[in-house]
Amino acid sequence: MIEVRNVWKEYGEQVVLERLDLKIEKGEFCSMVGASGCGKSTFLRLLLGQERVTRGEILLDGKALPGEPDADRGVVFQRYSVFDHLTVMRNVLLGLELPRARWTGRLFGQRRRSAQDEAVTMLDKVGLGSSLDKYPHQLSGGMQQRLAIAQALIMKPRVLLLDEPFGALDPGIRKDMHELLLNLWRESSLTIFMVTHDLKEGFALGSRVLVFDKVRVDPQAPNAYGARITYNIPLDHSRDCPPALRMAQAAVEGASRAAAVAA
Numbered sequence: 001m002i003e004v005r006n007v008w009k010e011y012g013e014q015v016v017l018e019r020l021d022l023k024i025e026k027g028e029f030c031s032m033v034g035a036s037g038c039g040k041s042t043f044l045r046l047l048l049g050q051e052r053v054t055r056g057e058i059l060l061d062g063k064a065l066p067g068e069p070d071a072d073r074g075v076v077f078q079r080y081s082v083f084d085h086l087t088v089m090r091n092v093l094l095g096l097e098l099p100r101a102r103w104t105g106r107l108f109g110q111r112r113r114s115a116q117d118e119a120v121t122m123l124d125k126v127g128l129g130s131s132l133d134k135y136p137h138q139l140s141g142g143m144q145q146r147l148a149i150a151q152a153l154i155m156k157p158r159v160l161l162l163d164e165p166f167g168a169l170d171p172g173i174r175k176d177m178h179e180l181l182l183n184l185w186r187e188s189s190l191t192i193f194m195v196t197h198d199l200k201e202g203f204a205l206g207s208r209v210l211v212f213d214k215v216r217v218d219p220q221a222p223n224a225y226g227a228r229i230t231y232n233i234p235l236d237h238s239r240d241c242p243p244a245l246r247m248a249q250a251a252v253e254g255a256s257r258a259a260a261v262a263a
C-alpha cells in the first residue's frame with residue numbers, strides 16, 4: 001500500500017533522514033521508535049503530505065503521494081488537536097460538515113441527522129458517548145485524546161498517523177488507550193503509523209517496529225548525516241519476541257549515546 005523509495009529529507013544544511021526504503025502492506029500497524037530528534041515526526045509529516053521529500057518518492061497504491069493532506073490520512077498529535085470552543089459532538093461533526101457543506105458550513109435535514117448518528121456512534125466507540133455536550137477543557141487528558149482519535153477516524157482515513165499520542169497520559173489511562181486503539185485497528189482495515197518513545201508500547205501494539213537511527217555520525221559535522229531505518233522488525237504476536245525487543249533497545253540507547261557525544 002505504501003512504498004518509500006530512497007527518501008531523503010533535508011532542512012537547509014541539515015540532513016534529517018537519508019536513504020529510507022520501506023514497503024508497508026494495507027492493515028499494518030507500524031510502531032516507530034528512535035532517539036529524540038532523529039526525524040520520526042518529520043517522517044510522519046512526509047507521509048501526511050505536510051512536507052515534501054528532498055529526494056526519492058513515497059507511493060500510495062503505486063501512485064505518488066498527494067502533495068497535501070487529504071481525507072485518506074488522519075493524524076493525532078501528542079497534544080490535543082481538538083477545538084476548545086466546540087463541544088465534543090461539534091468537534092467530531094466538524095469533519096463531516098466541512099467538506100460536504102462548503103457554503104453553509106452546516107448540514108441540514110436528513111444529512112444532518114445521519115452525520116449526527118455517525119458522530120454519536122464514533123463517540124460511543126471511544127467511550128465519550130455520555131460527554132457529547134462537554135467542552136474539551138471539561139475533559140481529562142485521556143478523554144481529549146479519545147476525542148482527537150474520534151475526530152480523525154470519523155473521516156474514515158485509510159492511514160492513521162499518530163505522533164506520540166499517549167505520551168502525555170498517565171500509565172493507567174495509557175493501557176485503556178492501547179486497548180481502544182487495538183480494537184479500532186482490528187475492526188477496520190486501517191493502516192497505522194505510530195511514533196512512540198516507549199519501546200514496550202511500540203512492541204505491544206505494533207505488527208511491525210521500525211527503528212530510526214543515525215548510522216553515520218561525524219562529530220565535526222553533526223548535521224551532515226541523517227537517520228535511517230536501521231531495524232524493520234515484523235512481529236508475530238502469537239509469540240513473545242524478547243530478542244527483537246532487546247535488539248531495538250540497544251539500538252535506541254546506542255543512538256541516544258551517539259547523539260550525546262555529537263552534542
Ligand SMILES: Nc1ncnc2c1ncn2[C@@H]1O[C@H](COP(=O)(O)OP(=O)(O)O)[C@@H](O)[C@H]1O
Nearest residue numbers: 011014016034035036037038039040041042043
Ligand atoms: N520545519 C523544520 N525546519 C527545520 N528543521 C526542522 C524542521 N522540522 C524538524 N527539524 C529538525 O529535524 C530534526 C528531526 O526532528 P523531528 O522529526 O521532530 O525528530 P523526532 O520526532 O524524531 O524527535 C531535528 O533536528 C529538528 O530540529
Ligand SMILES: [Mg+2]
Nearest residue numbers: 040041042163
Ligand atoms: Mg517527534
